[in-house]
Amino acid sequence: MMRHKTIIQVILLSLSMSTLSGCKEKAINPEDDIPLFKDFIEENIDKIADDPYISSTVKPDDEMYDLMLMLQRGDWSQTTWDEMDSLMKKGVENAKIIYARTKIDEIYKRSKATAILTELMSKGNPYATYWLSNKSNLCLSYLSSEHFGNKVAKKLGLDTAYENKYCTEEIYQKAVEGFKKLAAQGDLRAQYFLLKDQGLDKSIEKREEYIKEVIRFAEAHYYKPLMDYTSTLMEPSHRGRKFRSKELEKLGVKLFNIASNNYYIPAMAESTVYEADNNQLFERMKRSGDRYYFLATALDRSNELSGEEKYCHALLYEKKFKSKRYFGFDDEWQEKDDYDESICNIEKEVAEMKPMIYIDYFTRIDNWGRG
Secondary structure, three states, rough: OHHHHHHHHHHHHHHHHHHHHHHOOOOOOOOHHHHHHHHHHHHOOOOOOOOOOOOOOOOOOOOOHHHHHHOOOOOOOOOHHHHHHHHHHHOOHHHHHHHHHHHOOOOOOHHHHHHHHHHHHHHHHHHHHHEOOOOOOOHHHOOOOOOHHHHHHHOOOOOOOOOOOOHHHHHHHHHHHHHHHHHHHHHHHHHHHHHHOHHHHHHHOHHHHHHHHHHHHOOOOOOOHHHHHEEEEEEEEEOEEOOOOOHHHHHHHHHHHHHHHOOOOOHHHHHHOOOOOOHHHHHHHHHHOOOOHHHHHHHOOOOHHHHHHHHHHHHHHHHHHHOOOOOOOOOOOOOOOOOOOHOOOOHHHHHHHOOOOOOOOOOHHHHOOOO
């Protein structure tokens, strides 16, 4: 009798599990997105922008351009700090926020950095508010009373009044309200922030609405949402990342090409993986003056370059990024003393470069310095 009862319980449990599985929410299938991109791809795949700054976060006439370019290139020389200091003295809030973000991890500068963000938060700056919220990696990492550095600061007699005042949901919601105001004024980055805050990028029911938003941003030449989307089509592999299927690869490569044709550096970097023989792509990359151009050339086109061309390639990189990385890149690459710099027309090469800015005020510090 007991054995019979046990069997019935197992059957009932199995039926229950089957019912729950049947009610389980359907998973997102990215291949269902492919038809949604059809018109966008057909209309844009062959368009190549004339303006090298078309997808840039800020343009050369913006007061933040030079500083953002230095940060994007990983330039932490005194020139960068002088530029930041100059902007801060002019009252430029974005420069103040960047300074605070770079100094909040330093025990002797943490109180000052927090005070800067707090003051800007009181003025309604949503970026400063966000970085003091419970969704901010900076706040959670450095402003908590549990942080070891703050315990050390107390022992040193430093100001730790910032403890337990920040990293709250209330502050985050204040940031959201601030971004809503920017979004209403047409700020695309604020709009994308709100899209993610609402979970639209994770919703099954609103998948089509999400894709339409990604396309809308791309049509306005804001390609970060598009690149975030393509990342969801990929999975880890022994060589890094790969698309999850051939159909998704076809879609992803086309989306990379569209953003690449509009000088968006991260997309150009991805495109080189699939189009190493595309001369126009390499010309656009060179015009943008980004790191990926130098690396892709050294890896994929080394055998096409003469000794002098390799030397000038390495010299151009040194002038732009203050690094001798490509001198003696391998046994076939020249050293710094192998030629005289006069064989290279570096000034002309530099003048022809029109660097776009792809980092923005949401970009994490550990993602600066890659371009």
